[in-house]
Amino acid sequence: MPNESETLQSPGTVADAQASIGRLVGELRRVILGKEQTIDEVVAALLARGHVLLEGLPGLGKTELVKALSRALSLGFRRIQFTPDLLPTDITGSHILQERDGRKDFTFHPGPVFTNLLLADEINRASPKTQAALLEAMQERRVTTFGETRELPAPFFVMATQNPIELEGTYPLPEAQLDRFMFKVEISGVERPVLEEILLTRVHGEPPALEPVLAPHDLGALFAAVDAVHMPRAVASYIARLVAASHPSSAESPEAVRTFVKYGSSPRGAIAIGAASRGMALLRGKPNVGFDEVRRVAAPALAHRLVLDYAAKLEGWDGRRVVAALLESVPEVERGLPQTLAAR
Amino acid sequence: MDHLPVAVRSALRRLARRLAVGVFLDVWPPWAVGSLLLAGVVALVCRLLVPAAAPVLAWLWLAPILAALPALALCALRAYRPEQVLAIADSLSGGHGLLLALAERRDTSWSASPLLERIAALPMPRLQPLRRLSILVPALAFLWAALLLPQREAPRAAQAVLADQVVNELAATIVALKTNDLITPEEEKKLEEELERVRKSASERVDSSSWEAADALKERVAADVAEKRDALKWAQESLARYAAAAQAGANDPAGEVAAAGEGAELMKALSKLAESGMLSNAPASLKALAAGRVALPADAESLRRLQSTLAEFLGEQSEKFGDLAALGKEFGRFDPAEFPLESGSTGFDGDANPGNGGVSRGRADAPLTWGREALPFDRFKAQPLPPGHVRNPDDWAPMVVMPGTPSEQPQSSATGAARTYAAGAGQEAWRRTLAPRHQSAVRKYFEK
Numbered sequence: 001m002p003n004e005s006e007t008l009q010s011p012g013t014v015a016d017a018q019a020s021i022g023r024l025v026g027e028l029r030r031v032i033l034g035k036e037q038t039i040d041e042v043v044a045a046l047l048a049r050g051h052v053l054l055e056g057l058p059g060l061g062k063t064e065l066v067k068a069l070s071r072a073l074s075l076g077f078r079r080i081q082f083t084p085d086l087l088p089t090d091i092t093g094s095h096i097l098q099e100r101d102g103r104k105d106f107t108f109h110p111g112p113v114f115t116n117l118l119l120a121d122e123i124n125r126a127s128p129k130t131q132a133a134l135l136e137a138m139q140e141r142r143v144t145t146f147g148e149t150r151e152l153p154a155p156f157f158v159m160a161t162q163n164p165i166e167l168e169g170t171y172p173l174p175e176a177q178l179d180r181f182m183f184k185v186e187i188s189g190v191e192r193p194v195l196e197e198i199l200l201t202r203v204h205g206e207p208p209a210l211e212p213v214l215a216p217h218d219l220g221a222l223f224a225a226v227d228a229v230h231m232p233r234a235v236a237s238y239i240a241r242l243v244a245a246s247h248p249s250s251a252e253s254p255e256a257v258r259t260f261v262k263y264g265s266s267p268r269g270a271i272a273i274g275a276a277s278r279g280m281a282l283l284r285g286k287p288n289v290g291f292d293e294v295r296r297v298a299a300p301a302l303a304h305r306l307v308l309d310y311a312a313k314l315e316g317w318d319g320r321r322v323v324a325a326l327l328e329s330v331p332e333v334e335r336g337l338p339q340t341l342a343a344r
Numbered sequence: 345m346d347h348l349p350v351a352v353r354s355a356l357r358r359l360a361r362r363l364a365v366g367v368f369l370d371v372w373p374p375w376a377v378g379s380l381l382l383a384g385v386v387a388l389v390c391r392l393l394v395p396a397a398a399p400v401l402a403w404l405w406l407a408p409i410l411a412a413l414p415a416l417a418l419c420a421l422r423a424y425r426p427e428q429v430l431a432i433a434d435s436l437s438g439g440h441g442l443l444l445a446l447a448e449r450r451d452t453s454w455s456a457s458p459l460l461e462r463i464a465a466l467p468m469p470r471l472q473p474l475r476r477l478s479i480l481v482p483a484l485a486f487l488w489a490a491l492l493l494p495q496r497e498a499p500r501a502a503q504a505v506l507a508d509q510v511v512n513e514l515a516a517t518i519v520a521l522k523t524n525d526l527i528t529p530e531e532e533k534k535l536e537e538e539l540e541r542v543r544k545s546a547s548e549r550v551d552s553s554s555w556e557a558a559d560a561l562k563e564r565v566a567a568d569v570a571e572k573r574d575a576l577k578w579a580q581e582s583l584a585r586y587a588a589a590a591q592a593g594a595n596d597p598a599g600e601v602a603a604a605g606e607g608a609e610l611m612k613a614l615s616k617l618a619e620s621g622m623l624s625n626a627p628a629s630l631k632a633l634a635a636g637r638v639a640l641p642a643d644a645e646s647l648r649r650l651q652s653t654l655a656e657f658l659g660e661q662s663e664k665f666g667d668l669a670a671l672g673k674e675f676g677r678f679d680p681a682e683f684p685l686e687s688g689s690t691g692f693d694g695d696a697n698p699g700n701g702g703v704s705r706g707r708a709d710a711p712l713t714w715g716r717e718a719l720p721f722d723r724f725k726a727q728p729l730p731p732g733h734v735r736n737p738d739d740w741a742p743m744v745v746m747p748g749t750p751s752e753q754p755q756s757s758a759t760g761a762a763r764t765y766a767a768g769a770g771q772e773a774w775r776r777t778l779a780p781r782h783q784s785a786v787r788k789y790f791e792k
Contacts, residue, residue: 232448235444287445291440333432335424
């Protein structure tokens with residue numbers, strides 16, 4: 001818990017951190033055109049050391065974004081293409097009987113999860129058993145096989161992608177696993193000017209070559225800077241009220257929540273908002289979290305944590321729309337203006 | 345918050361003041377409405393039941409101001425805390441959180457941040473008082489309407505009203521007498537006491553004795569007035585006789601003796617006038633003469649002046665008594681002039697049948713009279729009685745026609761007789777002789 005007597009990070013420190021992040025963002029924007037907001041969200045989640053689920057139609061640059069991120073960060077990168085026949089050991093690794101020095105012994109062969117940045121492509125195509133293999137790795141950042149627990153390298157990020165169409169033969173992620181993703185980032189289509197830019201700058205759609213902009217120790221410094229971002233009590237209260245209001249049983253929940261939400265967000269949702277908003281604040285060059293950052297990260301952090309009922313699907317409501325209703329109904333400050341005063 | 349820039353602190357102070365005003369405008373209107381409604385109810389009750397409170401009802405307009413006192417106390421309890429003011433300021437300036445962070449960490453390294461400059465130029469929230477104050481309008485209208493109601497006088501007790509009725513006429517008489525200087529202050533005071541005693545007695549219980557007491561007092565007043573009038577007449581007549589005797593005695597010694605006698609009579613009459621207080625406004629010479637301090641003048645000239653003065657004074661007093669005729673009517677006395685006989689053929693009841701009873705004694709609200717009592721100074725005067733009247737036998741109507749010859753033995757009762765004869769003659773016999781409107785009464789009587 002931060003000491004209240006501590007001072008804020010100096011403007012110089014924050015500016016340096018913002019510059020580093022700016023370089024990373026700049027590189028990503030060179031690769032992924034017209035997705036500034038998506039890039040910001042992914043970087044904020046990365047700075048908060050959270051896992052990200054990217055959802056979008058094929059060809060929108062989900063995989064490319066993760067690959068670009070790995071190149072710009074000069075981190076270890078592995079990619080797993082999830083298929084229905086993928087086994088858990090294909091992810092975590094397995095013990096193989098090997099003969100060495102005349103002795104036969106089981107030797108552990110690490111799976112692709114032993115990396116810094118894991119791209120779980122089309123994660124919803126694997127069986128639940130395989131998806132569950134990621135659970136411990138994502139949450140505990142370690143893997144247990146044959147009763148042996150192995151720590152994953154730090155930092156460890158899971159960037160998963162999934163396709164919202166062609167759902168036949170897929171296994172939707174269970175709520176418990178969804179909850180382990182800090183953000184679920186929805187990648188929408190690109191606009192016509194962006195398409196023109198892509199056509200003009202990319203021959204055969206190849207992205208430009210990227211140079212690493214952040215060394216691992218730079219990333220560690222950024223993580224420390226993110227942790228030092230101050231969260232005022234009023235902002236923490238706002239996050240808590242937002243998450244509490246996401247439950248339909250809450251007295252402060254808006255009508256949309258009471259009507260369409262079956263279960264609200266877990267406390268992990270509040271933690272995710274807090275952590276991501278810290279990353280977003282540093283991205284913006286601020287030594288503290290503000291209400292604005294909370295509003296910015298609320299939708300990607302909360303939308304996938306809300307369990308909607310069938311009425312929401314019938315009425316065309318999704319998680320993001322419910323979060324928008326939440327943001328509209330929950331005031332930033334616990335005690336707002338008197339009734340006789342109106343903000344200009 | 346001393347570590348914050350001066351401009352930011354100033355903006356925060358302004359915001360705190362604006363918030364305090366907003367809180368007051370949130371809190372006070374319901375209290376004001378309550379106080380106005382309460383004041384309206386009080387005004388309504390006072391208008392209907394408490395006439396004595398009418399002069400102070402206008403103070404009820406101060407009720408909303410008084411209601412501001414508890415509202416202010418409540419505002420003090422609900423006042424925004426400094427951290428709440430900071431949070432609102434931060435939210436209004438875009439929700440960057442820097443102000444909150446600086447306040448919590450007491451850091452000055454970010455004082456030059458452009459975000460803080462935005463807070464220093466924070467647009468104050470706009471006051472919208474009409475939104476809340478509009479609820480006062482119905483309550484104000486209610487109080488206004490309650491105050492506009494006419495003040496209802498408290499219904500006096502029936503006894504008090506009756507008591508007033510008993511003495512009202514007499515009180516008016518006393519006022520009239522005083523106006524005409526026909527009673528002395530002592531008499532007036534005594535009469536007022538008597539009147540109050542009668543009023544008090546009547547306010548406790550009104551019965552015939554109350555009216556009789558008032559009537560007795562009226563009679564006494566009337567008697568006193570009559571006595572004074574008699575004394576005045578006496579004095580006038582004595583003066584005339586004395587003047588004539590003095591004129592005759594100027595040349596005749598026997599006349600002088602007669603004049604002396606008349607002079608003594610005049611002095612007695614003047615003494616009587618003085619006793620009755622009629623000389624209170626008289627010239628000093630007359631007062632001295634009545635008191636016996638001055639003798640009657642002997643010379644013709646002085647006598648003539650005295651006669652003139654006395655005649656003038658007595659004339660003035662007579663005029664006052666002339667007004668008393670109207671006063672006599674107020675006493676409720678019967679005035680025969682109001683019921684003139686028609687060439688001697690009609691009685692007092694107006695149906696030309698004296699003694700026949702009747703209800704023709706005037707209007708229902710006319711004062712009741714109790715006979716032809718003469719005024720005191722008219723007593724013993726002959727009054728012509730109305731001529732007698734013989735009733736026409738044709739006016740009689742038989743009630744029962746008995747068949748056969750009358751019985752020699754009188755019946756013990758009318759009921760028995762009716763039974764006896766009705767049984768023999770049948771019911772048709774008496775039905776023929778009775779007016780339809782009387783039949784039920786007669787039947788009821790005989791069917792007992």
